[in-house]
Amino acid sequence: MTKTIGFIIAAAGILIYATILLVGVPYLQLKDQTIDVYNMPYPNESEQRGHEIYVKNGCVYCHSMQPRDKNFGPDAERGWGRAAVPSDYAYDYPHQLGTMRTGPDLHNIGSRQASKDWHLVHLYQPRAVLKNSVMPAYRFLYEEKDSDKIERNDVVVKIDKKYNKSGKVIVAKQGAVDLVNYLLSLRRDFPTDQLKIFEKRKEQ
Amino acid sequence: MLPIIPILLIITFLVSIAALLILIWSLSKGHFNMGPESAKILFANDEVGSPEDPTLDDNQLKSFKNELVQVKTYPETSHTDERKNSFQEIDLSTYRVTKYLLISSIFWLVLGSIFGVMTSFKFNYPDWLTNYYGLTFGVLRPLHLSSVIYGWLSMAGLGVSIWMVPRLVKTKLRMELLAIVGTHIWNFGMVLGLTALFFGFTDGLEWLEFPWAIDMLFVISGAMIGIPILTTIKYRNVGHLYVSVWYIGAALVWFPILFFIANFPGVHFGVEHAIVNWWFAHNVLGLWLTPFGLSAAYYFIPKILGRPIHSYQLSLLGFWSLALFYSQVGVHHLIGGPVPTWLVTLSIVTSVMMIIPVLAVAINHHMTVWGYFRLVPKSPTLLFIVTGAMFYTLTSFQGSLQSLRAVNQLFHFTHATVAHAHMGVYGFVSMIMFGSFYFILPRITGFEWPKKSLIKWHYIFAVGGFLIYFIFLSYGGLIQGLEMLDINIDFDTIVKNTRPYLYARSIGGTFMMLSHFIFAYHVWAFFKSKNKNYSLGRI
Numbered sequence: 001m002t003k004t005i006g007f008i009i010a011a012a013g014i015l016i017y018a019t020i021l022l023v024g025v026p027y028l029q030l031k032d033q034t035i036d037v038y039n040m041p042y043p044n045e046s047e048q049r050g051h052e053i054y055v056k057n058g059c060v061y062c063h064s065m066q067p068r069d070k071n072f073g074p075d076a077e078r079g080w081g082r083a084a085v086p087s088d089y090a091y092d093y094p095h096q097l098g099t100m101r102t103g104p105d106l107h108n109i110g111s112r113q114a115s116k117d118w119h120l121v122h123l124y125q126p127r128a129v130l131k132n133s134v135m136p137a138y139r140f141l142y143e144e145k146d147s148d149k150i151e152r153n154d155v156v157v158k159i160d161k162k163y164n165k166s167g168k169v170i171v172a173k174q175g176a177v178d179l180v181n182y183l184l185s186l187r188r189d190f191p192t193d194q195l196k197i198f199e200k201r202k203e204q
Numbered sequence: 205m206l207p208i209i210p211i212l213l214i215i216t217f218l219v220s221i222a223a224l225l226i227l228i229w230s231l232s233k234g235h236f237n238m239g240p241e242s243a244k245i246l247f248a249n250d251e252v253g254s255p256e257d258p259t260l261d262d263n264q265l266k267s268f269k270n271e272l273v274q275v276k277t278y279p280e281t282s283h284t285d286e287r288k289n290s291f292q293e294i295d296l297s298t299y300r301v302t303k304y305l306l307i308s309s310i311f312w313l314v315l316g317s318i319f320g321v322m323t324s325f326k327f328n329y330p331d332w333l334t335n336y337y338g339l340t341f342g343v344l345r346p347l348h349l350s351s352v353i354y355g356w357l358s359m360a361g362l363g364v365s366i367w368m369v370p371r372l373v374k375t376k377l378r379m380e381l382l383a384i385v386g387t388h389i390w391n392f393g394m395v396l397g398l399t400a401l402f403f404g405f406t407d408g409l410e411w412l413e414f415p416w417a418i419d420m421l422f423v424i425s426g427a428m429i430g431i432p433i434l435t436t437i438k439y440r441n442v443g444h445l446y447v448s449v450w451y452i453g454a455a456l457v458w459f460p461i462l463f464f465i466a467n468f469p470g471v472h473f474g475v476e477h478a479i480v481n482w483w484f485a486h487n488v489l490g491l492w493l494t495p496f497g498l499s500a501a502y503y504f505i506p507k508i509l510g511r512p513i514h515s516y517q518l519s520l521l522g523f524w525s526l527a528l529f530y531s532q533v534g535v536h537h538l539i540g541g542p543v544p545t546w547l548v549t550l551s552i553v554t555s556v557m558m559i560i561p562v563l564a565v566a567i568n569h570h571m572t573v574w575g576y577f578r579l580v581p582k583s584p585t586l587l588f589i590v591t592g593a594m595f596y597t598l599t600s601f602q603g604s605l606q607s608l609r610a611v612n613q614l615f616h617f618t619h620a621t622v623a624h625a626h627m628g629v630y631g632f633v634s635m636i637m638f639g640s641f642y643f644i645l646p647r648i649t650g651f652e653w654p655k656k657s658l659i660k661w662h663y664i665f666a667v668g669g670f671l672i673y674f675i676f677l678s679y680g681g682l683i684q685g686l687e688m689l690d691i692n693i694d695f696d697t698i699v700k701n702t703r704p705y706l707y708a709r710s711i712g713g714t715f716m717m718l719s720h721f722i723f724a725y726h727v728w729a730f731f732k733s734k735n736k737n738y739s740l741g742r743i
Contacts, residue, residue: 004437004445011454011527015461015491017219018531022483023465025212026547030476055408058342064617068540072613074691084542089474094408097478099537101617101688102327102702104695126330132700134327136341137334 030086043091043185050182053175055094057138062102065186081108081189088188103135110187117158119180120172125163141176144168212546242444243512246372246503248290253282255510257583258646259653262287268582272509275575279511287737289647297376298367299648301383305363305429306641307727308391312355313634314724317717319348324713327706338402346401346413353411353488354422355394357629359387360637361496362429365452367644368503369433372449373440379432386428393421407467409477411485416467423460430456447519448499454527455495462487475542483534489628490530494596497633498526498565500640501593505572508586508643514571522564529557536607539616555607562600569593584659588639591667595631599624614689619702619709620681623674630670630716638666638723645730646737654733658726662719669715672708680705 043051054060067075069083076082084107089095113119118129124142126133142157147169150156155172164170172180244252255269265286272278289295326332326341333339370377377383397414400406406413414422437445437453445453466484506513513519535543535551573580573590580590602624606615615621642659646652653659680702687698 007445007450007453008457012457012461014527015458015531019461019465019483021212021550022532022534022547023480026476026479026544027472029544030474056342056404056406057337057340058345058406060408060410061342061345066538066541072540073689077691078695086475086542088542089477092474093477095472095474095477095481096408097475097538097541099410099482099617099621102619103699130696130699132696132703134330134699134703134706136326136330138340139334140337140340 041185043182046178046181047185048182049175050178050180050185051092053141053179054182055096057179059106060096060098062098062100062135063104063106064098064101065105065107066097067105067107075105078104079108079112080105081111082191084188103133106183106186107188108186110184111189114184116180116184119183120155120157120176121159123176123179124157124159124170124172128160128163138176141173141179142170143173145171240512240516242446243506243516245442245444245446246448246507247510247512248284250282250284251290251510252512253279253510254284254286255508255583256286257508257585257643259584259642259656259659260582261656264582268579271579271582272576277575282510291371291647294370294374294376295367295648297380298370301377301380301387301429301432302363302367302644302648304384304387305359305366306645308387309356309359309363309637310641310720310724310727312351312359312394314720316348316351316356317713317720319344319351321710321713321717323348324706324710328703328710337404343401343404346406346410347398349411350397350401350413351394352629353493354397354414357493357496357633357637359390360641361455361493361500361633362426364500364637364640364644365496366429366433367648368499369449369452370436372446372503373437373442375436375439375441377432378435378439383429383432386425389421389425389428393418393425396421409481411488412466412481416469419463419467423463426456426460426463430460446502447513447516447523448502450520450523451495451499451502454523455492458487458491458531462491478538478541479535479543479547482537486534486537487531490526490533493629493633494526494530497592497596497636500636501569501589501596504585504589504636504640504643505569505593508583508589509572509576511572514568514574518564519568522561522568525557525564526561529554529561533558533603533607536612539607539609539612552607552609556604558600558604562597562604566593566597570597584656584663585639585643587663588635588642591663592632592635592639595627595635599627599632602627614685615681616685617688618681618685619705620678620685623677623681626670626677627674631674635666638662641727645727649731650736651730651733652735652737653726654729654735655726658722662722662726665715665719665722669712669717669719671712672715673712676705676708676712680708 066084067080067082070076088107089097122129123138125137126135144166145154145168150169150171155177157170157172159170255265255272257265257268260268269281269286273281284290322333322339323341323344326344330341337343366377366383393414397418400415400418401413405415407415412419433456434453437449462484466480472480502513502519532554533551535547536555539548539552541548569590570593573586577590580586605611606621606624615624642653683705684698684702687693687701
């Protein structure tokens, strides 16, 4: 009997040891680093809803949000931005770092592609702007309307007739607008040397 | 700012010293003096030297045995009746709960592979089924993962374990009713979880998509299945616990800790959330699914061949080193990411150290079959299990290699990682589960498999489909990785160049799905035919 209990304690002990190392210590270490150090604007309501839609649609399965240092690959040269730092994720819950690049990294998509119209077309029909794309179309985020029923607040998608054979006008639902607003807000292009200055100041 | 690194160094140093002292102490106490006798614990009194495979008929088994005996190292043949089930009474006590768990797991397997194939075809036809949220790629993918990990493999692993443990401790299963209720709650949790995902309620983390409130159902039902197993171990009738029991017992202790910490809402943040996410995701494989696969392999390889495991002491070394190293490898999923460097280094070191438990297991599994490889295709159950054991060795070495920075730079973020993950959960764990099912079902019911040729077709489709899947996707990932490191190739071209390999993946996946249809049909026919053969199992 004592042997069985000893076994359970040993097995659980090993995992707890690993948990302290891999969960506990990073928690303490990163708690200090993940703060609003460079006045990154807090996401507005539409951007917050956009983040939710990003999460719900599983964008993370194909898009990473963690450009690597130039020693690891030409991420910066592709225009994906500088290497990510913990502070970049201060407002992200749940995190969406991602480990796949079926599509490009989106950490700085807002500064790389700042056109709202481009994003609205791309989400409706990715192949209208990128002919080799394997990204699914997100048609459920849009609705078709007769051209005479368009209201003043409707966000009309400027899509080529080739990709819209319905003869109707494609209007973005609120979800698509929020998602695009969120994507446009993804600009982590603030230089990290200012972070270091901040940390030094804090230590003093 | 905490002096993290010095503290870590001191802790690690103290832990190493403590581990060394424990090792010396246990050597002096004779805890490692487990000789060949302990390895025979999985046999009934007269079973060593008599092969056992309930998928073979009398004549096939006779010729199987005759060929075995011709190999010099085969133990002295016993004269027991190989068709008889020496553990009949114990199997009677596990019959109901094992049956529920196994049938449920097959249901989730079929559903999960349909989701998987749909997910794969979404890459080939990205405009297919895009009018409804629940059928978009980002929903089908977690439906696939959750069905196969928490439905298929977890329930299959629990079912095989709850059947195996009472046999290994030579007593009847205790608290069967609790485990049966637990099984139903687990299924209920699966239905709730998948429905929630379908309608857009997700935690948004890979491997942890189920809303955390529903996850608590799995913690409860997991405990309801785990407690009867642990209680049965307490009432054991053997002096020594066989290595399979170690793996299962430890997995049942580990999983609740993992699942609870990773799902705890509102605590984790930013990069730390990502670290917890991957620490969990890799541990589900390493400390939950791998123990199920390895414990079944440690049981069935010797059992089917009628020959104890190659080196029993080595198996214990393999167990403890797996526990120590596997629990720390998770952060190699974030190499190059915005995580502390020491943490990544720690995970790389432990990933490489995984070579020790993998070698220990590989030597044991393959050396037990050594000399009998020619006979493996003649026993359908052994064929599945030996294939699974081989994929374990392969995928583990691949994993250690891919954690090295230089290699990781190439394969990280590519489709090759998906291929690698499938080698672990499909090539290794699922194959071993298939083999185990073919052995267990006749034992608990006393029925014969009605169409034995279907087992062969299941194997051909599953392994063939998987090889197509793995080879093409790995190669496509390699190309993708090389091109992503080359700034002269623009991203659109890279995507274009991966497309042929994504087609091949859909073809391979379709074959795998068809093999599951064959499997599910065969199990259905098995229960329907009620093809009684009393010598096999239950009366």
